[in-house]
Amino acid sequence: MGQGRAGSASRIGALALAATLAAPAAAQVWRSDQGDGTYRNPVLFADYPDPDIIRVGDDFYFVSTTFVNAPGIVILHSRDLVNWRLLTHVQPRLDGDPRYDLTGGGDYRHGFYAASLRHHRGQFFLAITPVGQKTRLYRAPAITGPWTYTVLDREAFDPGLFFDDDGTGYIATAEGSNGTITLLTLTDDYTAVKSARTIHYVEGAEGSHLLKRGGYYYLFNAVPRRLSMTISRARSLTGPWETRPSISTRDRTGGHQGALVDLADGRWFGFVMVDAGAIGRMTNISPVHWVDDWPIWGTPDAPGRVPDRAAKPISGHPFAEPASSDDFASTRLGLQWRWNHNPDDSRWSLRERPGWLRLHATRAETIWLARNTLTQKAQGPASRAVVRLDLAGIRPGDVCGFGTFGKISAQLSVLGQPGGARALTMRVTDSTVEGPKVTVRQAALPIRGTRLWLRTDTDFTTSLGRVAYSLDGRRWTEVGDDFPLMFDWRTGTFQGVQLALSCYNPGADGGRLDIDSFTLAPLPPGDPSKSPGRAQ
Structure with missing residues (x-):
């Protein structure tokens, strides 16, 4: 699980400019599939860290980290490794720690991450280690569940699940502060650890992935302190292992945590995480070729590097993307939405006012401590x-x-005032080691009426954001000037920037906020002046 920050800003900036110039007028924010048989990296321009991707028949499944957002452990689906849709969450509600209910300051930066997904003997298996808890091994008859889990007798950091040809189950685990790679052998029913053995050492290694090809076992490890990845191979799971360096975020060759997935025709592709600044940690997909039974990222013409653009792994499948915009017409939240911790289900509703999302104000001093903050990934x-x-x-x-x-x-927030009055304010909350620190960027602006549109612009080419409001949905006024977009694994959420709806009250039970719609689109080129307070 990488802990780097930026790493490839210039490369991402170049991709961003190319996408902006190439995107159709009514396009989504980012389109990896170029419509001409090629794709561009990243396949999703959003925070999808710690990837693990498997193929089952003609279907690809991609699991990614969700930390303490609920529901947890997201899985996406694709038929071509490029066009992805949200499919399901393994853990509807987080369990095992009272802080998941946002008690005692919550459990930001922890929770559920670095899952390992496999399909074996007609069932799906997933290994994951919630921070501070013992490793869980989930199983389900279908990728959409229902999922159940058993708890192992130890905390295996970033577990790498693997099933050998004879059906034996294993977990490879290594923690970066140590680098010792341990192989856990599971019982025949995959419910417990039968034995443990040290099999290898790679300085700073974590994020293990195991696979087998031909007569070799391959072990992939991230080395976060160097923002790089190593590949080891052996004829036996117990070694001896040969190890080679591979691609790196720091060297701008593509990323530093990932592995391989095979195609039905025998070809192989690599998936790898790249640290990309404020947007978070994204996933690149790369063709892989083999030289002397070693996997080499990239093409034979440009080896050792994830390509910016390449031929699609599988042609003929239409464009698809994770959902984002929402009119809240369903009685269930869309898969793009996650709460900042477990929600208090008595304090929100899609049924009290059909077609609207209703957030009842929760008791909190700041947004950092406010339960029922509803988020989705910025793009x-x-x-x-x-x-x-x-x-x-x-x-x-x-x-x-x-x-x-x-x-x-x-946050551009509405303040409830005595006598039914309302005002707008822009507040910036910085999560620091000492706790959340709030700065008021804009004093209260009186607001008349009950209809209001709020706007949030996020520009990851400059790492700056802006907010604005409108009383009619057409004419806009910016508030509070630009603010920074940042990623920080030490004091932030360990996630890229999220977009968030919130409603809280420091001193009373409070009222409610009704949301009719959420719309996400590309930031228009040649956007109007950034001057605060200017009507647009």
Whole structure:
């Protein structure tokens, strides 16, 4: 699980510019599939860290880290490794730690990460180690569940699940502060650890993945302190292992945590995580060729490097993307949404006012401590998100609004005032070692009426954001000037920038915020002046 920050800013910036120039007028924020038989990296311009991808028949499944967001452990689906849709979550509600309910300051930066997904004997298996807990081994008859789990007798960091040809199950595990790679052998029913054995040592290694090809076993490890990846091979799982360096975020060759997935025709592709600054950690897909039974990222013409652009692994499949915009017409939240911790289900509803999402104000001093903050991943290279709100339920003391969430949470919020009055304020909350620190960027601006549109722009080519409001959905006024977009694994959420709807009240039970719609689109080129307070 990598802990680097930027790493490939210039490369990402170049991709962002190319995407902006190439994107159709009504396009999604980022399109990897170029429509001409090629694709561009990253396949998803958003925070999808710690990837593990498997193939089952003609279907590819991609599991990624969700930390303490709920529901947890997201799985996406594709038929070509390029066009992905959200499919399911393994853990609907986080369990095993009371902090998952946002008690005692919550459990930001921890939770559920670095899962390992496999399909074996007609069942899906997933190994994961919630931080501070023992390793769980989930299983399900179908990828969409129902999932059940057993708990092993130890905490295996970043577990790499593997089933050998004879059916024996194993977990490879290594923690970067040590580098010793341990192989756990599972019982025949895959419910417990039968034995453990040290099999290898790679300085700083973690994020193990195991696979087998021909007569070799291959072990992939991330080395976060160098933002690189190593590949080891052996004729036996117990070694001896040969180890070679591979691609790296620091060297701008593609990333530093991942492995391989095979295609039905025998070809192989690599998936790898790349640290990309404020957007978070994204996933690249690369062709892989073999030289003397060693996997080499990239093409024979440009080996050792994830290509910016390459031929699609499998042709003929249409464009697909994870959902983002939402009109809240369903009685269930879309898969793109996650709460900042387990929600209090009595304090939100899609049924009380059909066609609207209702957030009842929760008791909290700041957004960092406010339960029922609803988030989804920001998308790059640059996007504009707009929400339409009804303020009729706002009560005195309420702080309800929309903006970013993470290391820097910049929110344009409606303040409930005595006598039914309402005002707008722009607040920036910085999550620091000492706790959340709030800076008011804009003093309260009186707001008339109950209809309001709020807008959040996130530009990852500059790592800057802006917020604005409108009373009619057409004419906009910017508030509070630019604010930074940041990623910080030490004091933030360990995630890329998220977009967030929130409603809380420091001193009372408060009222409610009704949200009619959320729309995400590319940031228009030649955007109007950044001058704060200018109507647009």
